[in-house]
């Protein structure tokens with residue numbers, strides 16, 4: 001298993017360009033299954049999870065062509081259902097979360113589909129009820145086959161209806177939208193997830209001929225159509241990578257410009273960093289993070305200690321809380337980090353505590369961070385990355401620490417960040433990949 005050796009304590013300086021968004025790419029690639037015509041998608045991040053999904057589609061018979069870096073064409077005019085019964089399909093689909101989103105398109109186009117229990121980060125229970133309840137509302141039947149370990153859905157005909165989702169699940173909303181675009185009649189989805197990547201999916205589907213309105217709100221109306229055609233689509237920059245770089249700049253006291261970030265799509269992410277005292281300046285569509293020797297956490301207006309908590313969009317994305325936590329370790333002041341959505345995402349703080357950070361893990365969801373205002377530096381250590389975002393948080397910690405750290409299991413980081421070592425080395429970091 002590959003690892004990173006990181007020589008910490010270097011100040012970084014320069015420009016970083018975020019890759020295309022992982023979680024958007026996973027949705028829009030699955031949407032290619034909704035037409036027999038060619039779909040061309042650009043700004044696809046060539047990271048482990050996305051490459052696995054593309055391979056999965058190839059195995060299913062989709063004709064995939066890499067036109068240039070980050071640009072692929074897909075044509076799903078001949079799906080090989082036998083492949084869905086193979087060990088190769090099972091192991092690939094089971095290794096990533098995004099694979100669950102092939103089910104909605106298969107159901108819509110072919111009346112049936114199956115997928116093994118999907119993988120992804122081990123960050124707590126990750127239920128799929130919303131997906132299946134939504135499919136059932138559209139008239140599908142769903143079963144879990146305990147022997148094959150697969151979820152199966154089938155329907156003679158999908159019919160539009162009103163549904164109030166039990167929670168605003170991101171992949172659940174995407175899956176239901178993809179099933180509903182070809183259903184007969186009108187589907188109304190209330191309590192829909194409305195984060196930018198779901199919006200992007202809807203815009204792409206409309207470009208293919210779908211009729212979705214209410215985009216960007218939590219009430220979507222979908223008028224079913226007979227069929228969809230091809231289109232061209234470009235993925236947004238990855239907002240989690242953008243946030244990771246803001247945190248990196250602050251903790252390593254570096255001056256970094258993050259290029260072409262699509263500021264309107266970042267929601268409250270920049271403001272949440274500003275609450276930690278980090279200067280985030282907008283320059284056109286770039287974010288400029290000046291070198292700051294100190295940053296001071298704001299209190300709430302009533303004088304109580306700040307809480308940084310996740311919430312469904314337009315709230316703060318849960319995928320950045322690990323970065324907020326690590327950045328807070330060297331702020332001036334204290335903050336409560338409250339990870340509401342996932343129950344096992346904060347355990348990596350043990351490693352930060354080993355490195356000298358002052359953190360109290362109150363319970364699996366909450367950690368209080370007492371910032372050290374750079375009065376004592378984190379110490380280098382050996383660590384393993386438990387999940388993608390803890391992985392980037394540990395890498396940021398290692399880059400700010402005194403000495404050489406080793407991070408094992410960097411596949412977890414590679415799942416979501418394209419050539420992160422090369423990108424950061426280009427602006428002054430010292431990260432060595434050891435295979």
Ligand SMILES: CC(=O)N[C@H]1[C@@H](OP(=O)(O)OP(=O)(O)OC[C@H]2O[C@@H](n3ccc(=O)[nH]c3=O)[C@H](O)[C@@H]2O)O[C@H](CO)[C@@H](O)[C@@H]1O
Nearest residue numbers: 023026097098125126167168169170171172312318319341
């Ligand atoms: C491939 C992909 O796109 N993965 C993202 C997607 O995962 P995914 O779509 O799997 O996550 P969901 O939105 O379904 O839910 C995430 C967690 O939040 C809980 N929950 C969700 C909605 C809600 O209103 N209340 C609530 O408590 C769920 O029970 C679950 O534990 O969205 C998550 C939440 O932004 C992100 O962390 C993942 O990176």
Ligand SMILES: C=C(OP(=O)(O)O)C(=O)O
Nearest residue numbers: 097098120121319388389
């Ligand atoms: C949790 C994440 O990914 P996934 O849903 O693919 O596991 C993430 O991107 O932070």
